[in-house]
Amino acid sequence: MEVRRSFETQLNSLQENLVEMGNFVRRMLQKAMKALIEQDVALAEEVVADDDVADAMDINIETKCMRLIALQQPMASDLRVIGTVLKAIADIERVGDYSVDIAKTAIRLSGEKYFKPLEIISQMGQIVDTMIEEALKAFVNRDLELARKVCEDDDEIDHLYKNLFDELLDYMRKDPNLIYQSTYFLFVARYLERCADHIVNVGERVHYMVTGQLLQLAPSHRSTVEENEYKGEVGNHKG
Numbered sequence: 661m662e663v664r665r666s667f668e669t670q671l672n673s674l675q676e677n678l679v680e681m682g683n684f685v686r687r688m689l690q691k692a693m694k695a696l697i698e699q700d701v702a703l704a705e706e707v708v709a710d711d712d713v714a715d716a717m718d719i720n721i722e723t724k725c726m727r728l729i730a731l732q733q734p735m736a737s738d739l740r741v742i743g744t745v746l747k748a749i750a751d752i753e754r755v756g757d758y759s760v761d762i763a764k765t766a767i768r769l770s771g772e773k774y775f776k777p778l779e780i781i782s783q784m785g786q787i788v789d790t791m792i793e794e795a796l797k798a799f800v801n802r803d804l805e806l807a808r809k810v811c812e813d814d815d816e817i818d819h820l821y822k823n824l825f826d827e828l829l830d831y832m833r834k835d836p837n838l839i840y841q842s843t844y845f846l847f848v849a850r851y852l853e854r855c856a857d858h859i860v861n862v863g864e865r866v867h868y869m870v871t872g873q874l875l876q877l878a879p880s881h882r883s884t885v886e887e888n889e890y891k892g893e894v895g896n897h898k899g
Contacts, residue, residue: 667732671741674724678745678752679796681717685756686792688714689855692762693785696848697778701770707763714756721749737869744869748799751858755792758851765844775838776831780824781845784852787817791859798866807870810863811877817856818880824849 688710695704725746728734734742791810798806828842860878868874 688759696766704763704766807866
């Protein structure tokens with residue numbers, strides 16, 4: 661009984677560590693977006709420095725996961741929780757890396773007046789921020805509906821990315837002087853699109869942790885077979 665109690669305490673601590681890391685990286689992304697939009701170099705440099713903290717969190721959590729697996733040999737749902745944490749920290753760490761990339765772009769463009777407002781990029785940043793918040797809530801509450809919503813929000817990010825890509829390409833065709841800034845704006849949009857993909861992975865892992873079924877939940881990522889499995893799974897859940 662004491663061994664089981666100790667294991668559950670460590671498992672709960674592991675999940676709290678994941679949420680702590682997720683919130684830390686979420687703040688990194690928020691600061692990177694603010695630094696880019698307001699051309700705040702000091703804030704951007706803060707995000708770059710934060711990367712070492714996020715990396716240390718990643719290593720610490722992975723070490724705890726491996727120790728639990730080696731010493732406790734967890735089974736069934738406990739093993740799925742640890743596996744989900746292991747996969748999720750890798751995806752969250754990548755969001756931190758992309759936040760650093762956005763911050764470095766903010767530093768590079770800090771001395772220039774933007775030729776256009778960053779409305780779509782700002783909108784993408786806000787959606788990704790919400791996706792992170794909701795993915796963490798879905799993990800804590802074992803909320804399948806919220807996990808699915810996180811994954812479905814990826815389609816809006818893809819839609820905005822395509823629109824911005826076409827818009828910036830048109831600017832570059834008409835005025836070569838805009839190529840430099842447009843290229844960096846495209847990089848930022850691509851970083852955000854990739855952040856959303858990593859958060860989709862977290863949502864899918866939450867679904868796996870709860871159901872034992874690993875599906876691609878983002879509509880744009882699903883094959884026909886997975887689409888049918890998904891519809892069946894959702895129908896069964898509603899029934």
